[in-house]
Amino acid sequence: MSRILLLTESGRNQRLLAEWLATQYDVVEGDDASALDDEFDCCLVDRTMLGRHEDALMERKRRERPVMLPYLFVVSKRERDRMGPDLWRRIDAVVRDRVDELITAPIKQAELKARLENLLQSRALSVELREQRDALRTLDRLNVVIRSIDQSLVQASTREEIEQAVCERLVDVDRYVGAWIGNDRATTRTVVSRATAGVVGTLPDEEGGPTTRTVETGERTVVRSVHEGEDEWHDAASDVDVTAAIAIPIVYEATTYGVLTVYADDPEAFGDEEEVAVLCELGETIGHAINAADSRRALLTDRVTQFEFGIDAPDAPLRGLATAANCSFEFRGIVSATDGSYLEYYSASVDDPETLVEAADGVDDVERIRHVGDHGGESLFELRFDQHVVQTIGALGGRATALQADSTGYRVTAEFPRDADRHTVVDSLATAYGSATLLAQRETEREFTSQQEIWESFRSRLTDQQWRALKAAHLAGFFEWPRGSTGEEVADSLDISAPTFHEHLRAAQRKLLETLVDD
Numbered sequence: 418m419s420r421i422l423l424l425t426e427s428g429r430n431q432r433l434l435a436e437w438l439a440t441q442y443d444v445v446e447g448d449d450a451s452a453l454d455d456e457f458d459c460c461l462v463d464r465t466m467l468g469r470h471e472d473a474l475m476e477r478k479r480r481e482r483p484v485m486l487p488y489l490f491v492v493s494k495r496e497r498d499r500m501g502p503d504l505w506r507r508i509d510a511v512v513r514d515r516v517d518e519l520i521t522a523p524i525k526q527a528e529l530k531a532r533l534e535n536l537l538q539s540r541a542l543s544v545e546l547r548e549q550r551d552a553l554r555t556l557d558r559l560n561v562v563i564r565s566i567d568q569s570l571v572q573a574s575t576r577e578e579i580e581q582a583v584c585e586r587l588v589d590v591d592r593y594v595g596a597w598i599g600n601d602r603a604t605t606r607t608v609v610s611r612a613t614a615g616v617v618g619t620l621p622d623e624e625g626g627p628t629t630r631t632v633e634t635g636e637r638t639v640v641r642s643v644h645e646g647e648d649e650w651h652d653a654a655s656d657v658d659v660t661a662a663i664a665i666p667i668v669y670e671a672t673t674y675g676v677l678t679v680y681a682d683d684p685e686a687f688g689d690e691e692e693v694a695v696l697c698e699l700g701e702t703i704g705h706a707i708n709a710a711d712s713r714r715a716l717l718t719d720r721v722t723q724f725e726f727g728i729d730a731p732d733a734p735l736r737g738l739a740t741a742a743n744c745s746f747e748f749r750g751i752v753s754a755t756d757g758s759y760l761e762y763y764s765a766s767v768d769d770p771e772t773l774v775e776a777a778d779g780v781d782d783v784e785r786i787r788h789v790g791d792h793g794g795e796s797l798f799e800l801r802f803d804q805h806v807v808q809t810i811g812a813l814g815g816r817a818t819a820l821q822a823d824s825t826g827y828r829v830t831a832e833f834p835r836d837a838d839r840h841t842v843v844d845s846l847a848t849a850y851g852s853a854t855l856l857a858q859r860e861t862e863r864e865f866t867s868q869q870e871i872w873e874s875f876r877s878r879l880t881d882q883q884w885r886a887l888k889a890a891h892l893a894g895f896f897e898w899p900r901g902s903t904g905e906e907v908a909d910s911l912d913i914s915a916p917t918f919h920e921h922l923r924a925a926q927r928k929l930l931e932t933l934v935d936d
Contacts, residue, residue, distance in 0.1 A: 418443045419537050422457040425491065426465040434461065437526045442533070453477045459536050463491040467515065475515065483550075485543040487536035490516035494523060551685065559695055562586050566699065570706040575714070579706050580612035580675075583699075587679055588615040594659060595680035598667065598703075600841060601632045601848070608632060608676070616659065616680060627664035628678045635673065637697055638664040639687045661686040665697055669704035672812035672845055677703065711814020714834040721832040724815075724842060725857040729826035730850040734782040734802055735763070740824040741776035742767055748820035749797065750934070751807055758784075759808050763822075764795040773798070809849050813842055828856075835860060875932040879925055885911060886921035887929075 420443040425431045428448075435444045445455060450473040453460075460474070467474065467490065478486050517539075520532050569582035580598045587596040595615030599608040608628055627638040640662040659680045667674040677700055687693055730736070735746050742765070749762040767773050770788040773796075777786040785801040802808070807817045810831045819830040833842065839858060846853035876884070889911055894901020902910075908918035 419458040420445060420456060421533065422447055422452055422455070422460040424448075424452060424460055424462045424466045424470070426463055434524070434529070437529065438533075441530065458540055459487045459489060459533060461489045461491060461533075462516070464493065471515065483543065484547050485517070485540050487517040487540055488515065489532055489536060490519040491524070492519050492521045494521070548685070556689075556691055556695065558590055559692065562590050563695065563699060565589075567702070570702065573706070574710060576674075576707050576710055577612070579703065579710060581614075583677065583703055584612045584614035592681045592683035592686050593679055594682045596678065598675050598677050599628055599632075600675040601673070601844060611675065627662045628676050631664035631666055631676045631678075635666055637666070637693065637700075639693065641688060642684065658682050660684045663687045663693065663696060665700040667700050667704045667707070669701070669708040670808070670812045672704070672708070672809055673848070674704050674707050674841075708812055708814060711834065711837075714814070714836075720835045720860060720862055722835050722837050722839075723818075723857075723859050723861050724831050724833060724839065724855060726829045726831070726843075726846060727826060727854040727856050728806060728829065728846065728850050728852065729854075730852055732781060733822070733827060733850060734780050734805065735822035736824060736826055737780040738773065738776060738783070739822055741779070742773040743824075744773065745821065745823040746798075748807065748817060751811070751817070754801075758801055759805075761800050761802065761805065761807055762789070763798050763800060765798060766795050770796040770798070804849070806846065806850060809846060810842075813837075813845055815842070832861075871932060875929060878928045878932065880921075883921045883925040883928070886918055887925035890918075890922055 421438055422445045423431050423434055424447045425434070431446055435446055438444050445452060445457060447453070450470045453470070453473050462474065474488065478488070518532055518536055520529060566583055566586045569586060570579055573579040573582055584596040584598060587593050593615070595613075597613040598611050600611050601608055627640050630638040642661065643659055659682060661681045661684060662678060663686075664676050664678045667677055677696075679696065681687065687696075739745055744765045744767045746763040746765050749764055751762070752760045754760055765773065770791070774786050774788055777783045777800075782803040782805070783800060784803055785799075787799045789797040789799050791797070806827065806829060807820065810817045810829070813833070814837065815831045815833040817829060817831045819828075821828045839855065843853055843855050879887070886907075890896065890902075890904075890907050893907050893910065895904065895907055904919055904922075905915045908915040911918060913921075
């Protein structure tokens with residue numbers, strides 16, 4: 418409800434005005450400058466009180482800027498009669514920049530309320546504009562910090578550097594007084610701090626805190642006023658002048674790396690959707706950077722940690738398929754598609770491959786299955802999952818090297834960088850699939866093959882005819898676009914038939930890919 422200050426000389430008239438307005442507004446009756454110290458949204462003032470308290474009235478108006486604090490000036494009947502039809506111009510010359518609107522006596526109730534409503538709407542608009550300007554200034558400062566964070570993420574080489582840089586840069590924003598990144602331990606249901614900056618150490622995040630709620634829901638949590646809660650976290654936040662908080666999941670694809678929590682000392686913080694959207698996008702950026710850092714480390718290290726997991730979740734898709742078709746699966750490889758999804762390849766010994774394809778219709782998370790072909794008594798299948806353990810391992814910076822699945826569950830072997838946090842890996846798998854048991858952990862030396870060894874391995878697999886067909890096709894421009902020679906022309910040069918040339922060439926290409934991809 419808007420508050421109206423009545424500042425008029427006549428007590429009787431002031432009481433009457435108060436009665437008129439009391440049903441619609443919160444009315445304050447003033448008789449001296451002390452009334453200007455109270456909060457109000459509009460002041461109705463006459464000439465006597467304006468002249469008596471002009472300095473105080475103008476000072477109060479200045480304090481409110483850029484928000485408009487409207488003054489409605491009451492013109493007496495005597496002044497109205499004396500000034501005639503040129504009333505507003507002559508009044509404006511006297512009270513210019515002091516009042517915003519005038520009303521003449523005798524005052525009519527309907528006219529008074531209409532004038533007040535117009536002035537209050539103007540004030541509300543100025544408040545809205547001020548809030549928009551403040552929000553834009555905050556976004557500008559936040560975007561500067563985000564650009565600084567982006568630069569830090571590019572330069573950081575480890576997850577620890579990424580997390581600490583993010584926290585330190587965020588507290589450079591004026592209203593942000595603290596930031597920390599925590600990691601959920603699914604096995605113990607606790608949140609462990611990994612990086613902090615600002616007023617964080619004194620704030621526990623037990624039940625009721627935003628971090629815990631985000632861990633439980635996987636969604637952002639915004640606390641606009643810490644004074645509204647009565648638990649340990651809200652009490653501790655109030656003690657260190659934290660007034661608002663936001664917790665954001667750090668994610669990459671389907672993997673959650675932790676939670677970023679930011680504290681502010683401004684009650685308006687996190688009230689603007691654009692500010693919240695920028696911070697949520699930052700959570701995704703951090704997740705992508707962590708994944709990239711882990712992947713780079715995995716590629717560059719010559720020693721790796723090998724984990725072996727058991728997953729017996731009843732709704733695991735391959736477990737359901739294996740039960741339906743009475744078979745077992747073995748992982749053969751994974752390829753990323755152009756739309757961001759993944760194609761996984763598995764071999765299985767089944768009497769009728771089409772029966773297995775039909776069984777997939779009743780299994781959740783299997784988006785697509787295709788029987789590729791048969792070889793060596795086994796059938797090869799291409800599958801696309803909504804989400805699967807092989808993809809989760811990749812998002813965590815690891816590489817699945819083996820997976821066997823049957824009606825009892827999965828047995829998965831994966832390689833991670835030597836300093837990978839096994840708690841993070843196990844907890845992420847447990848969160849995604851209901852349960853994950855670490856069966857074995859060992860450090861091993863990654864085998865690197867030299868270029869000469871790759872060449873020798875490849876050449877030893879080819880017959881002389883296959884080697885001649887491949888080399889002649891390459892030198893004759895058969896693989897260029899447009900082609901320098903057709904298959905028939907290369908075959909004619911080798912003095913063999915075109916079908917024979919294509920048979921030798923296809924065999925050589927297959928063996929080349931087997932050397933590069935399988936080995």
